[in-house]
Amino acid sequence: MKGIFSRLTFFLLFLMSVPLYAALGIDKAAPDFTASDSNGKTVSLKDFKGKKVVLEWTNDQCPFVKKHYDSGNMQALQKKYTQDGVVWLSVISSAKGKQGYVKGGEANDLTKSRNAAPNHVLIDSEGSIGRKYAAKTTPHMYIIDEKGVLKYMGAIDSIRSASPADIPKAVNYLDLGMKELTAGKALSKPVTKPYGCSVKY
Amino acid sequence: MPYFKKTSSRPSSILRLVSSCLCALLVMFSFAANSASTEKTRTKPLVTKPGATAPIRQPHIHVRLVSEHEVLVAGKTSHIGLHLVPDPQWHVYWRNPGDSGLAPKIEWTLPKGLSTKEIIWPWPEQLPVQHLMNYGYGGEVVLPIPLHIPSDLKRKEVSITAKASWLVCKEECIPGEARMTLTLPLGDKQKTSDYAASIADFKNKEPKELPLIGNEIEINENIEMKLYAAKAVFGQAKEIQFFPIQENLVEYGKPANMSWKNNVLNISQAKSMYYSALPELIEGVLVVDGKEAWQFSLRP
Numbered sequence: 317m318k319g320i321f322s323r324l325t326f327f328l329l330f331l332m333s334v335p336l337y338a339a340l341g342i343d344k345a346a347p348d349f350t351a352s353d354s355n356g357k358t359v360s361l362k363d364f365k366g367k368k369v370v371l372e373w374t375n376d377q378c379p380f381v382k383k384h385y386d387s388g389n390m391q392a393l394q395k396k397y398t399q400d401g402v403v404w405l406s407v408i409s410s411a412k413g414k415q416g417y418v419k420g421g422e423a424n425d426l427t428k429s430r431n432a433a434p435n436h437v438l439i440d441s442e443g444s445i446g447r448k449y450a451a452k453t454t455p456h457m458y459i460i461d462e463k464g465v466l467k468y469m470g471a472i473d474s475i476r477s478a479s480p481a482d483i484p485k486a487v488n489y490l491d492l493g494m495k496e497l498t499a500g501k502a503l504s505k506p507v508t509k510p511y512g513c514s515v516k517y
Numbered sequence: 518m519p520y521f522k523k524t525s526s527r528p529s530s531i532l533r534l535v536s537s538c539l540c541a542l543l544v545m546f547s548f549a550a551n552s553a554s555t556e557k558t559r560t561k562p563l564v565t566k567p568g569a570t571a572p573i574r575q576p577h578i579h580v581r582l583v584s585e586h587e588v589l590v591a592g593k594t595s596h597i598g599l600h601l602v603p604d605p606q607w608h609v610y611w612r613n614p615g616d617s618g619l620a621p622k623i624e625w626t627l628p629k630g631l632s633t634k635e636i637i638w639p640w641p642e643q644l645p646v647q648h649l650m651n652y653g654y655g656g657e658v659v660l661p662i663p664l665h666i667p668s669d670l671k672r673k674e675v676s677i678t679a680k681a682s683w684l685v686c687k688e689e690c691i692p693g694e695a696r697m698t699l700t701l702p703l704g705d706k707q708k709t710s711d712y713a714a715s716i717a718d719f720k721n722k723e724p725k726e727l728p729l730i731g732n733e734i735e736i737n738e739n740i741e742m743k744l745y746a747a748k749a750v751f752g753q754a755k756e757i758q759f760f761p762i763q764e765n766l767v768e769y770g771k772p773a774n775m776s777w778k779n780n781v782l783n784i785s786q787a788k789s790m791y792y793s794a795l796p797e798l799i800e801g802v803l804v805v806d807g808k809e810a811w812q813f814s815l816r817p
Contacts, residue, residue, distance in 0.1 A: 469790075477619070478619075507790070507793060508619075509765055514646045517649070
């Protein structure tokens with residue numbers, strides 16, 4: 317009797333945890349979400365059907381994010397792809413009071429001061445988009461195609477370090493994925509392990 | 518020497534008694550708190566004697582090199598330790614850091630003929646972060662590295678340089694790196710240093726090899742492994758923790774379902790989001806009751 321009860325509890329708990337990840341997968345529909353951006357505007361993923369979308373998890377205080385911003389690498393990627401009609405969404409899933417959490421005005425100041433070029437900065441302080449996408453680190457990158465299908469998730473590049481000197485030596489997975497996607501090829505690296513600071517849920 | 522007044526009125530002597538009791542209690546509590554924290558966090562200052570580099574201070578960490586021997590001998594192996602001392606409540610990472618973080622790394626510059634082997638990793642702790650999981654060391658750690666001196670070395674002394682890099686985190690993370698050079702004399706007889714004991718302590722935390730006589734693996738939404746150990750090491754265990762060495766195998770933030778009897782261990786843990794294919798080699802560390810550790814390896 318006792319054994320069945322604990323097994324049932326375990327099974328129910330397991331069921332509760334499955335939806336978080338079961339919906340997320342390469343070549344599956346990217347989970348829809350709705351959030352407020354840094355200007356208080358409501359933004360949903362489905363608004364962008366017909367365009368490629370890049371999701372970039374960020375925390376301006378994290379040394380790994382600083383690696384890509386202080387070097388200008390992230391801003392260059394943002395400009396390159398937004399000029400090509402890709403929608404770039406920077407997502408901040410830091411909870412209130414935790415490192416990286418900013419209000420809309422401060423997020424806009426950071427965009428300006430760092431010369432960044434995302435289309436929107438989404439304030440995800442409840443962490444709901446982060447959890448839907450199982451975002452673990454900052455940075456953590458995702459590519460969604462025009463049909464809303466998830467094509468890439470993982471690291472920004474191939475050298476896991478906090479040193480900007482490694483950027484030119486690394487393979488940039490965003491560039492690689494975008495190139496293959498545009499050429500209509502299957503991605504050679506659809507999934508890589510992301511590196512960075514943990515998202516401050 | 519206590520000084521007792523010959524004449525004292527009753528109320529003030531009671532007051533003295535109460536205040537001295539309170540003082541004694543305070544002292545006792547601070548000792549208890551101190552000894553609880555020195556288990557993990559170091560409160561003693563780092564002393565530099567022969568066989569160690571002067572500690573380098575970087576944000577939230579002290580780092581130095583320590584040597585098992587203060588005199589090396591040609592033809593013999595010694596151990597150099599990378600001693601990482603994070604500030605209280607800060608931590609550094611294991612070889613597989615888990616969901617985030619970075620393992621410490623060392624690049625050696627050695628005189629001709631000398632060679633080092635891989636870092637000997639003491640068994641790690643689980644460091645949960647919300648629903649995510651990291652693996653590392655919540656206090657000071659010495660990472661021992663075997664150093665071999667060639668038998669034909671004719672020099673009187675050698676300088677060993679390590680460029681160490683690490684990530685030290687609490688809530689936030691601070692990367693660091695330091696270049697440290699240890700110069701040691703050579704002689705006819707090895708002389709152990711004052712650091713040999715602490716190197717030995719951490720070397721003893723290296724997981725012992727657990728030979729397997731068989732294994733079964735099933736992959737569904739979980740990685741399910743059944744290990745048949747050559748020795749009945751699991752029998753009396755109350756808790757076994759599993760730390761995979763290969764990345765992209767299991768989802769670190771999901772707890773592993775462990776069960777065991779005699780020499781058979783079952784591990785079931787959610788498959789990693791980044792799992793693409795079964796690796797050629799699966800290695801893992803099993804920490805039993807926080808007191809001993811085994812390392813298994815299998816080719817699926």
